[in-house]
Amino acid sequence: MSHGQTTLRFRENSVRAMADDALRAAMKHATGTFGTRRTDAFAPVPDVEALRDRAFAIREEVLKHLPEYVERFIASATRAGATVHRAKDAAAAREIIAKILSDRGAKRIVKGKSMVSEEVELNAHLEAAGMEVVETDLGEYIIQMEGEAPSHIIVPAIHKNRRQVGKLFAERLGVPYSDDPQVLTKIARAALREKFLSADAGISGANFAAADTGSLVLFTNEGNGRMVTTVPKLHVAILSIEKMIPSLADLPDFIRLLPRSATGQPITSYVSVITGPRKAGDATGAEELHIVLLDNGRTEILAGESRDILKCIRCGACMNVCPVYRTVGGHSYGWTYPGPMGLILTALLTGMANSHPVVDASTLCGACVEVCPVRVPLVDLILRLRRRKVREGFSDPRERRGMALFGKAAASPGWFALGQRAAGLLWPIVRSLGGRNVAGRMPDPAKVPFRRNAP
Structure with a gap:
């Protein structure tokens, strides 16, 4: 049986997996x-x-x-x-x-x-x-x-x-x-x-x-x-x-x-x-x-900047400690190799056009690097792939718009302050979304922004 590649549906695969108790x-x-x-x-x-x-x-x-x-x-x-x-x-x-x-x-x-x-x-x-x-x-x-x-x-x-x-x-x-x-x-x-x-x-x-x-x-x-x-x-x-x-x-x-x-x-x-x-x-x-x-x-991988992934000896230790893999399981990744080493190999072997959603399947916590027996720099390799993803135009348009908006606000003290006030007013609504949203588990923002007290 051919299982095909479903990496482009990583988000949908993950949502389905997280609903499977x-x-x-x-x-x-x-x-x-x-x-x-x-x-x-x-x-x-x-x-x-x-x-x-x-x-x-x-x-x-x-x-x-x-x-x-x-x-x-x-x-x-x-x-x-x-x-x-x-x-x-x-x-x-x-x-x-x-x-x-x-x-x-x-x-x-x-x-x-x-x-x-x-x-x-x-x-x-x-x-x-x-x-x-x-x-x-x-x-x-x-x-x-x-x-x-x-x-x-x-x-x-x-x-x-x-x-x-x-x-x-x-x-x-x-x-x-x-x-x-x-x-x-x-x-x-x-x-x-x-x-x-x-x-x-x-x-x-x-x-x-x-x-x-x-x-x-x-x-x-x-x-x-x-x-x-x-x-x-x-x-x-x-x-x-x-x-x-x-x-x-x-x-x-x-x-x-x-x-x-x-x-x-x-x-x-x-x-x-x-x-x-x-x-x-x-x-x-x-x-x-x-x-x-x-x-x-x-x-081709050997000649490129991600050659270190070829040191991997396929022990699977990085998967066992990866919070993303442990939450969504291997099938969510949509191809042969899951987990930290897997998302890197998937992007390199099948191409960014066929795999770009899975490049984000890491918290970059570094637990995978700590347990890798041959010291593959997995986090560095993932970051390189994310930069390549942006360069090749595969980042989410919503993310690009959001980062562009943040860049403009961060460059203008007035707009930044306005954004802070707006966020403060909207925060109770975001909190009300509760457990189904990560915001439901986040602490409330500080009453006084850090930059006001910074020297």
Whole structure:
């Protein structure tokens, strides 16, 4: 199913989300839990800031020499027996993967969680070609069944509570209703087991790609990740070019950072390192491995003022602390990537004309910067996008008129004083709007303006 982009309807999406009590309760509980777990997970780690500094330095090194690291990875992966494909854009990625699968007669595809595959709308393309695509991550499985897009890059079904999932499973799978998470997990596992055993191919993403060995690195908490990459004879991995790290020797720092930042775990249940297809004597592994490296605008971003967003390691920590995301949820953003990092990527990858409302989806409080494990300057990047939005003429006409009026008033003491008096007279009316308006929670203005007492 193609979910399309609804970023231009961000305000309408947000109003609808804020009226959904179940959604807001689920978001508050889940993001609050992840925030607490993150704090607890980092507490015993010595020299956390030094760890973040090293990770930042590694990501900076990669961006400085990204084309060289990509070429090094391609050479290393090819030597290891993989076939590497370059995809300039989403359409190219879809066509490459569809051809790999169709040439081998693959009809049933099992998938691990991959936000890049969501970015290129891979599932819809393969389904249109007559293939069955089954998401095997539990959260992805739930939302695929519901016909929805992920609302969080780590926890796709974060917006669902267990009662909603229990009702969905009862309706779609014909099982007795239960809202016990363990029971629901067993139901999903049983339904997916047959899919794994009969799959013609597996598709995965990757968290990192080591340039020196041509290895793919996957962090997962469910056994599905290894099943997808080892049970079918054919494994296709899709990842964006900035996922490079110089060497497998750089991986330990990210093993310590990513799980703690993402889910508050010291380490994920599985860290898989895949170097080429199965070789003689290997107990497991796909017989054929294809790796699709997606650009889709990254090279252009790398050359611009917002290149730092490519340091992001997709942990989702910025979403868990963002007051906007926690209030309106991921679907309000209208595209693949929500939250602070998401609104930046959305604007850069889809263009300001298609995304300008979401650029305002930040309070600029800086909580996202504080938790980012690789020190991406998210607030600075958002401010740059807002300046670009104004330059390109996408700011709200009402905002432009209001700021122009304020500018004239601020330049004239007489008009400014008149405006203050008018605002004082109108304030009781504004206050009467009450709880549905932010003004209903604002303090009354001072009786004597500050500028009268200023020296």
